[in-house]
Amino acid sequence: MNSRTLTVGTSAYPVTLPSIRDPRLHVAAVIVTIHVLGQVELGFQVTVPQILAAILTCAIIDVAVTFHRRRSFVWPASAMLTGSGVALILRVPTTPPGDHWSTHAWYVFAGVAAFSLSTKYFIRYRGSHVFNPSNIGLVIVFIVFGSTRVEPLDFWWAPLGSGLLLAYAVILIGGLLITARLGLLATAAAFWLTLAAGLGILAASGHCMVARWAFAPVCGFDYWRVIMTSPEVLVFLFFMITDPKTVPSGRVSRVVFGSLVAIASTLLMAPQTDEFGTKVALLGGLAIMCALRPIAERVLPSTALWRGRIAAAGVLRTGAVLAAVAAVAVGIVAAGAPARGVVSPAAADVLGRVPHDVDPATFPSISVQQDVLDWNHEISGAGAREIVLTLAENLQLENQALLRADPSILDAVDHGDRLDEMRDRLQKGASTGTIAVDQFQIDDVNVRLLVPFGRQTGLSLGLESRGTVTTETYDGAGHLRDRSSAPFAKTFVMRRATGARWLNVAVLPVSTDS
Numbered sequence: 001m002n003s004r005t006l007t008v009g010t011s012a013y014p015v016t017l018p019s020i021r022d023p024r025l026h027v028a029a030v031i032v033t034i035h036v037l038g039q040v041e042l043g044f045q046v047t048v049p050q051i052l053a054a055i056l057t058c059a060i061i062d063v064a065v066t067f068h069r070r071r072s073f074v075w076p077a078s079a080m081l082t083g084s085g086v087a088l089i090l091r092v093p094t095t096p097p098g099d100h101w102s103t104h105a106w107y108v109f110a111g112v113a114a115f116s117l118s119t120k121y122f123i124r125y126r127g128s129h130v131f132n133p134s135n136i137g138l139v140i141v142f143i144v145f146g147s148t149r150v151e152p153l154d155f156w157w158a159p160l161g162s163g164l165l166l167a168y169a170v171i172l173i174g175g176l177l178i179t180a181r182l183g184l185l186a187t188a189a190a191f192w193l194t195l196a197a198g199l200g201i202l203a204a205s206g207h208c209m210v211a212r213w214a215f216a217p218v219c220g221f222d223y224w225r226v227i228m229t230s231p232e233v234l235v236f237l238f239f240m241i242t243d244p245k246t247v248p249s250g251r252v253s254r255v256v257f258g259s260l261v262a263i264a265s266t267l268l269m270a271p272q273t274d275e276f277g278t279k280v281a282l283l284g285g286l287a288i289m290c291a292l293r294p295i296a297e298r299v300l301p302s303t304a305l306w307r308g309r310i311a312a313a314g315v316l317r318t319g320a321v322l323a324a325v326a327a328v329a330v331g332i333v334a335a336g337a338p339a340r341g342v343v344s345p346a347a348a349d350v351l352g353r354v355p356h357d358v359d360p361a362t363f364p365s366i367s368v369q370q371d372v373l374d375w376n377h378e379i380s381g382a383g384a385r386e387i388v389l390t391l392a393e394n395l396q397l398e399n400q401a402l403l404r405a406d407p408s409i410l411d412a413v414d415h416g417d418r419l420d421e422m423r424d425r426l427q428k429g430a431s432t433g434t435i436a437v438d439q440f441q442i443d444d445v446n447v448r449l450l451v452p453f454g455r456q457t458g459l460s461l462g463l464e465s466r467g468t469v470t471t472e473t474y475d476g477a478g479h480l481r482d483r484s485s486a487p488f489a490k491t492f493v494m495r496r497a498t499g500a501r502w503l504n505v506a507v508l509p510v511s512t513d514s
Helices: 023-040 048-070 077-089 106-122 133-145 162-181 185-204 220-228 231-239 251-269 275-299 303-311 314-335 347-353 370-375 382-404 407-413 416-432
Strands: 002-008 011-017 365-368 434-450 460-475 480-495 503-509
Touching: 023 077, 023 162, 023 231, 048 077, 048 106, 077 106, 077 133, 077 231, 106 133, 133 275, 162 185, 162 231, 185 220, 185 231, 185 251, 185 314, 231 275, 251 275, 251 314, 365 382, 370 434, 382 407, 382 416, 382 434, 382 460, 382 480, 382 503, 407 416, 416 434, 416 503, 434 480, 460 503
Parallel strands: 365 434
Antiparallel strands: 002 011, 434 460, 460 480, 480 503
């Protein structure tokens, strides 16, 4: 830090400015670079005023508190990192997409940042703060307000491209250099390796989660790969876990601390079925271990004592360690029971027993928007035709379910809102004795990408369809009573909600900007 003096009236106050050698300045450079990439390349759903609100709030509060205590002006390096960390991870679902300068919900970012920073002043142990401020603040806010009001940054930021590759380079190079300089690289490595092992056990047990950026539930190896290579996880291990003020002082203790954070995070992540819960659980592991740090510092020995104990350990201590590892593995598998596997209806059986043939002569023209191809290049040409064919089959099978009064057919082709809607129609038909079915003649389809925000429903395709719909009304005996035709324009929303077949999940109006 560089010290100067500021004279106000007749009083002179010391002024402490940042030094180029301060590691906090290096961390800030990495995080600010990620913020910039998020705005210009990665499509982060956060605005510049929201980011500034979090950073400036923390800066103003810290300068005021420091001046009150020391009667000096000190550059608020740590406080600005807290605000920047909050802005990097916090998201408000109602933020307008694509508007970099919107002031929407800026006060949420300011409030969360202020709350996070306050934990640094009010929760202390032996003269130092107990929690990483941004970590504990975000965990509490996510738990209290839930995913409809706030949510964390996604595990997967964008399709693999130059922007994401540059973000990886900035995080890895900056993170490795900074943690090595602080003597915390082993802590970061211990966390990553332990988390990799724990999530490997979880993934092998058939664990799944729903993510808004995925068309289908993320299961098994994909679940492991997505989390372990997530840029957000790398930011977490390089710049949040490795806070020198909130880790134990001993070198060996820090390594053990990193492993324990990973174990706590894995156990919390195991029962989660959606990305929101999984991300909050990951952050929660650090919050728990920070709370236990005073105990850990007393229990975990110094480096020299640790080596002496290992030398005298013998078979008994080795067996105890192996037993503890086995107990953790069993605990992870047991905790993951609620999120194990995805129950998929027997669609093949339904397709085999219910007529659903589609006449190739009636196949519509298909266009696919670029955002769809950016996420999955296979949804073009034959891939797009296959999905449209599945839509046509699903619509026919819905009609068969209504005419046969067979809800099991609906379970095989519908999900979510569409399933609820069709079940209501089937129940209404049973009570009134008449049933109406819609026969769609689709002339053209425009395939769009539908990315939910603030809802853990997963990525969907919007098939904007135009053509003619013929509505047929049948009585309880199956006799046709009425038929009428009219043009239609609808968006059929499809997603691989169970990890297998593309299912109809909703029907929406056609977008006005299509």
